[in-house]
Amino acid sequence: MTAFLFKRIDNAPLIVFRIIFGLLIFLESVGAIFTGWIKRTLIQPEFTFNFIGFDWLQPLPGHWMYVYYALMGVFGLFVMVGYKYRWSMAAFTLMWTATYLMQKASYNNHYYLLILICLLMLVQPANRYLSVDAGRNRDMRDISMPRWCSVIIILQVGIVYTYAAIAKLYPDWLNYTVVENLMLGKKNYPVVGGILQKHWLHVFITWSGILFDGLVVPLLLWKPTRKIAFTASIVFHLFNSFVFQIGIFPYMSLAFTLFFFEPRVIRNIFLRRKPLYTAGEVIVPGNRNILLVAGMAYFIIQLALPLRHRFITGDVLWTEEAHRMSWRMMLRSKGGYIRFRVVDKNSGKEETVNPRDRLSPKQQRMIATKPDVIWQFAQRLKKEYAARGQDVAIYARGKVSVNRKASRTFIDRETDLASEKWDPFCHSHWILPYPYED
Structure with a gap:
């Protein structure tokens, strides 16, 4: 386990992901301003429904939430260019989490996932190359990273997709009721609105949704099927982006695939001027045990949270108890x-x-x-x-x-x-x- 997790690999996937991720969180922040989301969700309501226990977290008065989100956008740009990366990533994570906890009217699993990815990116050496930080401090420049940097993203993505697939295995999804209801709200879409009401499409979406969620991670991990799974990911996420208009999530999901390809491939496509790391050293840090325990604790929690509704009386589809943070996406x-x-x-x-x-x-x-x-x-x-x-x-x-x-x-x-x-x-x-x- 030590040799596997701490073996050095080329860091091209992480560097490219940092740039894309920074851009996406910037767009998410400024998009909330220009689409009116802040006004509808945080300014106009008389009060917000915060997560219970966080009553002290309230939106800033007046129009200060616009400034709040503009500042988050700035931190997103700082993450993208790798300027004071740790501080910028920490600031965005804190501010995004605060907004998430202060209102539940716009809850979705994607916002929760963004918190988790921010936390994982916070511990990543993502500013060691092609960053302002590395340009200002040549000593920190590095073209490699320990393998665990990719592993933790892959594990997190695997948990999300696996639980999403399992959650779909219930009667109303399997008999096409859920998809049919979802598409009813799209019947006025130009050109495709009528097609989205077709039963054959509902059947396809129902079963492809289960198969995609359940198989995409294993297929991306296996080299012979990687390109097929990547192509399916493009189709799946672009469809979701167009039909359900769910913000940055489809594009962030596509960015996750960077960690499934060989670092050499990512380097050759995006960072051709970057030296390719091939030494494959195993460098075990002195705090190895702390890192391993912290990582195990985090993923045990991630595995346990989606299961907590099993220990609460009643059907979660009806009671909503333990629904949040369980990857039960678009199920009813x-x-x-x-x-x-x-x-x-x-x-x-x-x-x-x-x-x-x-x-x-x-x-x-x-x-x-x-x-x-x-x-x-x-x-x-x-x-x-x-x-x-x-x-x-x-x-x-x-x-x-x-x-x-x-x-x-x-x-x-x-x-x-x-x-x-x-x-x-x-x-x-x-x-x-x-x-x-x-």
Whole structure:
């Protein structure tokens, strides 16, 4: 293991990936400004639904979030050119993670993956060649890297794809319901909108999605099938980029393939002036044991997190408990409605609160189907009424539909959510089981 992980290889894949990665996080940052994402998600809403436990993380007031993202864009450019790489990478990672934790309305697995890749890039010697840092300090210049630099990226990508494939093995995906529902929202696309509604295409997407996620990493690792897998990756990710418009993720995924090819190939394509490293030395650092333990701990956590829903009562597709950070990507469509009944414990006076009067359109689409958000809204109402001197009980009424099936009651109408505690590791008893007959 030591000889394998600490053998020196040419660092061309890492250098090229750093440049592409820096460009992508720059585009992600400035794109959030110019597409109106910051305005819709962080400025216009009355408040944001943060990850529970991070209430102190709130968007900056006024228009300061534009400055915040512009600064992230600058750090992305610094990563790309390799200027003060460690500090720039650390700053972007911290700022991106803070934004991720301060709002859940735009949660997706891609944003979470970006945090993880940032953390992995933070420990990489990615500025040792073709960087401002290496130009200013010739002593740090290097044309090689230990093999673990590639291995950790490959392992992370393998975990993502494997769990994504496993998650698709459930009835609504296998009977084409999920893909059909996903494509219904694309029927107005020019030229291809009609084609996207064809059943044969739904069948193809369903099975190719499973096969691609489950096999792409092994096929990229095996030289005879590498080019085929790479071609399939181009088609798969460009299709996702065009149809689902999911930002930088398809292009970052294509950039990951750099680590699967022989370093010589990457050097010959992108860095022809770079000397090719061929010595193959094994240089074991003095902190080898610390590196190995830290790496093992990280990947054990990555393997465990997507499995935690197995230890929580209920179907995660319905309860949403332990859904996040589990690589359950584009697996279902959900919709519903919810109202809150607020009862003054002293006077018995009741009133109804409609979240639509308080939330942004994106938050409205989320609150009816996400129990943690329902609980957070109830807790917010409790504090607001307490500030007026009222001690209240809060009850939720609403229904949810999964994959366009019949709507079912989601929350126990007799449970006072204001008095409930949130436990991220246990099932909340006030989430009714599915299917639930009224």
